[in-house]
Amino acid sequence: MKKITMIAAALVLMLTGATAQTQSPTDALFDKYGAKDGFTTVHITKELFSLFAEVTQEAEGDDMQELNKVVQGLDFIRILMLKDTVQSRQLTEFRNELNGVKLKDFSELMTVNEGGESVKFMIRKNGKNINELLLIINQPKEAGFISITGNIDLKTIAKLSKSMNIDGMENLDKIK
Amino acid sequence: MHTTEVKILLEKYYEGATTLPEERQLEAYLLSPGADPQFAAEARLFGHLAKAKQETLPTAAAKEIEQRLQHTAPNPFYRSRQLWYYVGGIAAALLIFFTVAISFYRQPANTHFVAGTSYTRAEAEAAVLQTQQALAFVSAKWTQGTEPLKKLGTLQNTQDKMQNLGALDRNVKTINHSMTKASESLDELERLSKIKIVIN
Numbered sequence: 599m600k601k602i603t604m605i606a607a608a609l610v611l612m613l614t615g616a617t618a619q620t621q622s623p624t625d626a627l628f629d630k631y632g633a634k635d636g637f638t639t640v641h642i643t644k645e646l647f648s649l650f651a652e653v654t655q656e657a658e659g660d661d662m663q664e665l666n667k668v669v670q671g672l673d674f675i676r677i678l679m680l681k682d683t684v685q686s687r688q689l690t691e692f693r694n695e696l697n698g699v700k701l702k703d704f705s706e707l708m709t710v711n712e713g714g715e716s717v718k719f720m721i722r723k724n725g726k727n728i729n730e731l732l733l734i735i736n737q738p739k740e741a742g743f744i745s746i747t748g749n750i751d752l753k754t755i756a757k758l759s760k761s762m763n764i765d766g767m768e769n770l771d772k773i774k
Numbered sequence: 775m776h777t778t779e780v781k782i783l784l785e786k787y788y789e790g791a792t793t794l795p796e797e798r799q800l801e802a803y804l805l806s807p808g809a810d811p812q813f814a815a816e817a818r819l820f821g822h823l824a825k826a827k828q829e830t831l832p833t834a835a836a837k838e839i840e841q842r843l844q845h846t847a848p849n850p851f852y853r854s855r856q857l858w859y860y861v862g863g864i865a866a867a868l869l870i871f872f873t874v875a876i877s878f879y880r881q882p883a884n885t886h887f888v889a890g891t892s893y894t895r896a897e898a899e900a901a902v903l904q905t906q907q908a909l910a911f912v913s914a915k916w917t918q919g920t921e922p923l924k925k926l927g928t929l930q931n932t933q934d935k936m937q938n939l940g941a942l943d944r945n946v947k948t949i950n951h952s953m954t955k956a957s958e959s960l961d962e963l964e965r966l967s968k969i970k971i972v973i974n
Contacts, residue, residue, distance in 0.1 A: 640908070646893060646901045653898045665906055675908055710919040717915045733912060744908055755909055756916050 622730060623699050624745050628678050636688065640677040644748070647672055664757060671749030679735070679742030693741045696734060704732060714738045721750075728752065775803045777810050784816060 632639045647669040682689045707719040715737045722730040728750040734743050783800045786792045792800070803809055804817040805824065893901075 640904050642901050642905055646898060647905075649893065649898045650902055650905075653895070653902050665902075665909065668909060669905060675905060677904075677908055708919045710915050712918065717919075719916070719919065731912070733915065744912060746908075746912070752916065755913050756920070757913075 622676075622732070622745055622747065623701055623704075624676070624678070624732065624743055627696065627699065627743070628676055628745075631678060631680070631692065636680055638677065638679040638681070638742075640675065642675045644673050664754065668751065668754050671751065672746060673748035674746075676745045677742065679740055682739040689739075689741060693736060696741055696743065697736070701732070704730075775799070777812070780804075780810070780813060784813070 628639070628641075631637045632641075650666050650669050680689055680692050701720055704720040704722050707721055709716060709718045716735075718734040718736075720732040720734065721728045722732070729747060731746045731750050731752070732743060733745075735741060780800070780803060783792060783796055787797065787800060801820050801824065804813055804820045809817055
């Protein structure tokens with residue numbers, strides 16, 4: 599009986615640990631602001647990643663193959679961005695909240711500052727593997743984050759997109 | 775019976791709180807010749823009730839009613855209620871089935887479900903685009919951030935190359951030095967040979 603209780607306790611602890619590992623500190627922000635006006639939210643799941651090969655099979659180019667390679671290891675991508683539209687107070691409040699998120703399991707890789715824009719790269723590691731990459735973005739007229747979880751290969755991501763000309767997040771639409 | 779007691783019992787009777795012995799006691803008193811005249815109305819009421827109790831239905835009439843009740847044909851609906859339940863259940867199931875089937879076939883022509891999932895092709899394509907853009911943004915910023923480090927790496931390579939050139943230069947100098955030595959030796963030989971010639 600005692601043995602069974604101990605096994606059950608160990609299982610509960612393992613499950614709790616696993617849950618804590620998969621939760622991101624940005625979850626609360628995403629849940630809080632996900633459905634509010636003015637916010638751009640994107641949440642792409644593992645199930646959708648598994649369809650990429652099917653969807654991109656007609657598309658040509660090495661970048662698609664690279665993209666497929668990268669996403670196969672991912673669990674999800676979450677993006678939450680707020681643009682300064684009418685209520686600049688809302689942006690200030692959100693910015694403060696974003697910068698106040700406690701990232702105790704994360705370590706900072708680097709911060710890229712350019713023309714008033716700041717992009718902070720944070721990673722959370724599980725052993726030698728990176729299991730979450732978090733970009734905290736502060737631009738003069740928008741703020742937000744990109745959270746990528748799963749098995750992340752920074753080298754492949756770095757190679758991804760020299761051909762893609764992306765400067766901002768303006769093309770992101772809502773799909774949640 | 776004392777009138778006060780009768781009044782109390784009557785009050786209880788009208789409230790429906792009397793017991794059967796109390797009712798019998800009250801009835802006996804009110805219907806007795808010695809009842810107080812102030813209870814004449816109650817006495818009449820109890821008299822009627824007592825009379826009504828004694829009235830019975832004639833036996834023939836009672837039998838006829840009983841026979842009629844027994845021979846009344848049961849309502850066909852209630853007789854086949856069970857059947858109606860089955861029919862209703864089957865009808866409801868068919869209705870649900872056809873509703874689902876019709877709604878399935880009425881999907882817009884341009885909506886194609888991606889095999890084995892609940893996503894439409896349009897949604898999946900939008901997700902590809904979003905992912906592409908997000909990762910491209912990450913990649914661009916990553917490259918921007920690591921570019922200076924690469925330049926440092928290039929500088930290091932250049933420095934290494936310069937050091938290699940320096941080593942080459944030293945080697946060339948050594949070779950030059952050796953060549954000079956060799957040349958000197960040759961001159962010496964030539965000088966010696968000249969001397970020898972002179973001797974001969």
